[in-house]
Amino acid sequence: MKFMRNENGYALLMVIMLVLLFTTLGMGLLAMNINASKQFNKKEDQVQARHQAEMGVLHYNVILKDKVESSSNSAISCSDIDELLGNDKKLAVGKYTIEPLNLNDSTCKVIESGKKLQITIKSKGRINGDTEKEVEATFYVDNLGEYSEEEQENEDEVRPPLNEPANAEMKYSHYVDKHSNDNDSTINTSLIIDTTLSTGNGSSTDFKVKKHLYIKGTNSKSLDLNNHTCIGVGGNFTALNNIDWGGQSSIELVVQKDAYFPSNIINWKGNKTQVYIFGNLFLPKNYTYKTHNNKNATLGDMDVYIGGKVYQHANGSVYKEITTHPFYLMNSELASKANNLGCAVPRIIEKKESIPKWILQDDKNIDYQPAD
Numbered sequence: 358m359k360f361m362r363n364e365n366g367y368a369l370l371m372v373i374m375l376v377l378l379f380t381t382l383g384m385g386l387l388a389m390n391i392n393a394s395k396q397f398n399k400k401e402d403q404v405q406a407r408h409q410a411e412m413g414v415l416h417y418n419v420i421l422k423d424k425v426e427s428s429s430n431s432a433i434s435c436s437d438i439d440e441l442l443g444n445d446k447k448l449a450v451g452k453y454t455i456e457p458l459n460l461n462d463s464t465c466k467v468i469e470s471g472k473k474l475q476i477t478i479k480s481k482g483r484i485n486g487d488t489e490k491e492v493e494a495t496f497y498v499d500n501l502g503e504y505s506e507e508e509q510e511n512e513d514e515v516r517p518p519l520n521e522p523a524n525a526e527m528k529y530s531h532y533v534d535k536h537s538n539d540n541d542s543t544i545n546t547s548l549i550i551d552t553t554l555s556t557g558n559g560s561s562t563d564f565k566v567k568k569h570l571y572i573k574g575t576n577s578k579s580l581d582l583n584n585h586t587c588i589g590v591g592g593n594f595t596a597l598n599n600i601d602w603g604g605q606s607s608i609e610l611v612v613q614k615d616a617y618f619p620s621n622i623i624n625w626k627g628n629k630t631q632v633y634i635f636g637n638l639f640l641p642k643n644y645t646y647k648t649h650n651n652k653n654a655t656l657g658d659m660d661v662y663i664g665g666k667v668y669q670h671a672n673g674s675v676y677k678e679i680t681t682h683p684f685y686l687m688n689s690e691l692a693s694k695a696n697n698l699g700c701a702v703p704r705i706i707e708k709k710e711s712i713p714k715w716i717l718q719d720d721k722n723i724d725y726q727p728a729d
Contacts (some may be wrong), residue, residue: 399488406452406490407725409482413453414494414723417441417478425498425717433498433715435465438476454481458493474498493724501714515668515676517617517639518593522547522569533557533564543567547592552576558583563700567591569614574598579619582608587700590614592707593636599623602630611695612636613704615665620644628660633687633695635704637665639676644669646683662687662695 420441425433442448442464448455457464458479466475476496483489525547533541534557547568552575556562562585569592572579579596582588587609594612600622602608608630615636620643624630638661645653661684668676687695695701 402484402488403490406482406484406488407492409452409484410480410490410492411482413450413455413480413482414478414492416450416453417448417455417480417494418496418721421476421496421498422717425715429715430713432713433474433500435463435467435474438465438474439463442478452483454483455479456481472500490725495722495724497718497721499716499718501716515637515678516674517668517670517676518569518571518595518615519617521549521571522592525549525569525571527551530555534562537562544570547571549573550579553578553581554588555581556583556586561585561587563587563589565589565591565700565702567702568705569593569595571595572597574619584608587611587698589698589700589702591702591705593617594634602626609633609698609700611698611701613702615639618644622646625659630659632659632661633664633691634662635664635687635692635695638663638667638684640667640669640679640682642670642672659683661685662691664692 421438424437424441428437439446442455442457446457446460446464455478458477464476464478466477467473468475474497476498477493478496479491479493481489481491526544526549528548528550530552531541531548531550531554533554536557542562542564544566548566548570550570550572552573554564554570554572556564562583564587566589570588570590571593572595574580574597577598578601579598580600580602582601582603584603585607586603587607589611591613593614594610594616596617596619598619600619602622602624608626610632612632612634613636615638616634617639618641620641625646646659663684664687666678667680667682667684669679671677
């Protein structure tokens with residue numbers, strides 16, 4: 358028996374099957390290549406976006422450094438730092454944008470009791486409109502200027518309190534008696550009086566100035582006092598023109614720091630006028646102090662007690678210490694008595710910061726947004 362062996366068309370079928378197989382494989386490989394290309398391009402865009410964000414951090418570092426260096430010897434506040442990003446709190450340059458972590462917040466925070474500023478920003482880099490990366494950066498600005506509780510004085514330089522105190526309340530004249538309200542009888546800052554400080558007659562008057570008292574006496578008299586007056590000054594006392602104690606009983610002046618007396622003071626009355634100066638007393642070149650009987654005052658005629666030293670004007674801006682004068686040195690018992698008077702106020706402690714010295718730290722904290 359013979360079998361039919363007709364193989365016509367079999368080769369064609371094999372060719373067609375192979376073509377289909379390789380076409381399928383080729384399409385798969387092509388799809389894989391296209392997807393890989395897309396992934397590569399996406400990754401490249403992400404890298405470029407991060408580089409742009411890093412450029413924003415470098416840009417901000419430059420403008421912050423310029424600000425710090427230009428303000429090294431002056432105060433820098435957080436509002437000054439915020440102004441670096443403008444009113445919109447956003448600085449857009451090219452393909453990156455710099456802004457605070459939260460648009461409604463400040464970029465800056467004061468830490469370590471004002472010794473350091475902590476500044477945090479975020480920089481957004483954007484590529485092809487839809488690929489974005491963020492970088493957060495924290496900078497630190499240090500103030501190396503020293504801080505002291507009280508102004509340091511140069512012991513080799515003696516200066517009388519002849520300059521008007523800063524940030525003082527200004528008055529043409531001032532009158533106070535026992536009926537005066539608190540705003541008139543107690544001054545919570547420094548006080549500058551253009552003409553005269555005067556007090557009521559026959560009343561118990563306490564007048565307190567918690568900082569400095571500076572009286573010009575432009576109408577020829579700085580003080581015009583009546584009996585039962587007590588004046589307390591927490592800082593310096595300065596009277597540029599005549600002082601009239603009134604020749605009455607119980608006139609008291611308590612000065613916690615230095616005092617400057619004019620050349621003419623009248624109506625001292627023995628132990629009825631009591632003056633306590635915890636610092637130094639400065640006198641003009643020519644001074645003549647007379648008691649109530651018009652006699653030049655000598656030691657024992659006046660109850661004036663000095664905690665520091667007595668200086669007299671020599672020439673120019675030079676004041677020299679003098680040891681011959683009609684005043685007593687204050688002891689601890691007298692100091693306690695003065696501080697227990699009704700008008701006495703505490704000695705002021707004036708905080709003073711030395712010239713600032715701001716520097717931008719080289720180290721900064723960088724936080725990259727997690728990769729997609």
